[in-house]
Amino acid sequence: MAVQQRIVLGVSGGIAAYKAASLLRLLKEAGHHVDVVPTANALRFVGRPTWEALSGRPVTEDVFDAVDTVNHVRLGQEADLVVVAPATADLLAKAAAGIADSLLANTLLASRAPVVMAPAMHTEMWEHPATRANVATLRARGVTVIEPASGRLTGRDSGPGRLPEPQELFDAVQALLNGPGTTPAPGGPAPDATGARPLEGRTVVVSTGGTREPLDPVRYLGNRSSGKQGIAVARAALAAGAAVRLVAAHLEAPVPEGVELSHGRTAVELREAVRAACEGADVLVMAAAVADFRPAEYAAAKIKKKDDGGAPVIELVRNPDILAGLVADRAAGASGLPGLIVGFAAETGDAEGSVLDHARAKLLRKGCELLAVNEVGEELAFGQDVNTVTVLAADGSAPRRLEGTKDQVGEGLVAVIAERLNR
Numbered sequence: 448m449a450v451q452q453r454i455v456l457g458v459s460g461g462i463a464a465y466k467a468a469s470l471l472r473l474l475k476e477a478g479h480h481v482d483v484v485p486t487a488n489a490l491r492f493v494g495r496p497t498w499e500a501l502s503g504r505p506v507t508e509d510v511f512d513a514v515d516t517v518n519h520v521r522l523g524q525e526a527d528l529v530v531v532a533p534a535t536a537d538l539l540a541k542a543a544a545g546i547a548d549s550l551l552a553n554t555l556l557a558s559r560a561p562v563v564m565a566p567a568m569h570t571e572m573w574e575h576p577a578t579r580a581n582v583a584t585l586r587a588r589g590v591t592v593i594e595p596a597s598g599r600l601t602g603r604d605s606g607p608g609r610l611p612e613p614q615e616l617f618d619a620v621q622a623l624l625n626g627p628g629t630t631p632a633p634g635g636p637a638p639d640a641t642g643a644r645p646l647e648g649r650t651v652v653v654s655t656g657g658t659r660e661p662l663d664p665v666r667y668l669g670n671r672s673s674g675k676q677g678i679a680v681a682r683a684a685l686a687a688g689a690a691v692r693l694v695a696a697h698l699e700a701p702v703p704e705g706v707e708l709s710h711g712r713t714a715v716e717l718r719e720a721v722r723a724a725c726e727g728a729d730v731l732v733m734a735a736a737v738a739d740f741r742p743a744e745y746a747a748a749k750i751k752k753k754d755d756g757g758a759p760v761i762e763l764v765r766n767p768d769i770l771a772g773l774v775a776d777r778a779a780g781a782s783g784l785p786g787l788i789v790g791f792a793a794e795t796g797d798a799e800g801s802v803l804d805h806a807r808a809k810l811l812r813k814g815c816e817l818l819a820v821n822e823v824g825e826e827l828a829f830g831q832d833v834n835t836v837t838v839l840a841a842d843g844s845a846p847r848r849l850e851g852t853k854d855q856v857g858e859g860l861v862a863v864i865a866e867r868l869n870r
């Protein structure tokens with residue numbers, strides 16, 4: 448079912464502007480209402496008549512045209528989505544800084560709709576620290592910045608910087624318009640954005656929260672996990688019609704109504720609780736932050752300070768890897784385990800590889816079908832209500848990027864799960 452949406456197609460001044468004309472055609476063919484907002488430089492590459500003929504709408508780059516309609520804020524306010532293709536280094540910099548020196552830049556500032564930007568530029572410009580920082584700022588604000596394709600650029604050079612093909616851009620726009628993850632679920636469970644219940648009749652197990660490994664009756668080794676992302680997944684699965692079994696370690700967020708709740712405070716307890724919950728389930732989502740180590744010994748009485756001023760040395764032992772263990776048991780033929788197992792990982796890039804390099808290695812190590820990778824690090828500000836998760840698939844399907852609040856990421860992940868179960 449085609450749903451007409453109001454889209455602003457921003458075009459900034461790069462030679463790839465000609466590809467935006469094909470994107471415009473695809474958007475129009477899909478039945479959308481599209482206002483094209485080029486920059487003055489974009490019009491040097493592709494002229495106004497092309498945009499007006501293809502969109503069927505008047506086109507201007509000038510803030511002082513159509514002033515009676517307060518055009519410079521109206522377009523952004525009314526849009527369901529803004530897509531900028533191509534986005535030049537200059538446009539990215541202006542958007543990151545909040546500069547409003549063109550109709551397109553004003554539209555971006557005035558809009559609260561999802562924004563997709565498709566950068567296109569020479570490799571040196573794309574890789575310049577200024578551009579990297581601008582892209583990171585935009586992503587941290589929730590803008591979907593599509594990675595440019597690699598290949599032949601305009602001069603003799605080649606490398607990353609090409610505008611992806613129009614069909615790919617169109618797919619990204621459609622995914623954001625239709626896909627869960629763009630419509631925040633207000634309050635409790637409700638059918639997903641399309642009103643469908645794609646997990647009806649399915650059972651989903653979600654483990655979440657942080658484990659606590661006791662040292663003595665008053666102390667433990669723990670972690671900062673709040674459990675909120677897993678709870679968001681559980682809520683989205685309920686909304687999609689699933690029966691949800693929530694296996695909780697330590698939580699700092701309320702348990703949604705309607706789940707079947709069990710507990711596992713330590714890694715060993717959690718393993719048993721997850722195994723029991725998995726019986727006959729279709730999917731396991733391992734969102735729990737499981738301690739990799741626990742104190743080798745539990746002191747039955749509180750460990751006291753010594754008179755000699757010394758401090759105890761605490762020996763740690765490895766905890767079981769719940770996720771890898773379940774995958775191994777399933778491979779060994781254990782019955783009743785879910786066919787779809789989803790791991791979570793929080794990764795940073797380092798000298799040895801990017802976030803995705805580390806994540807791919809983890810996906811192989813764990814052996815699960817999907818790995819939801821949370822990019823953490825200085826560039827993506829902590830404490831903001833936006834999360835960026837890339838879902839990697841062991842079968843080599845294209846990675847899926849989910850951005851937004853934890854609820855939106857939860858909905859996006861459930862949509863990916865439903866797609867796999869139902870195909």
Ligand code: CTP
Nearest residue numbers: 733734735737739767768769770790791792793
């Ligand atoms: N996990 C698990 N059991 C453990 C540790 C982790 O089941 N003992 C699961 C988590 O729930 C998550 C996934 O494995 O779904 C990845 O967790 P992470 O802490 O990133 O993995 P580790 O194996 O601990 O990797 P690292 O050495 O990078 O910390």
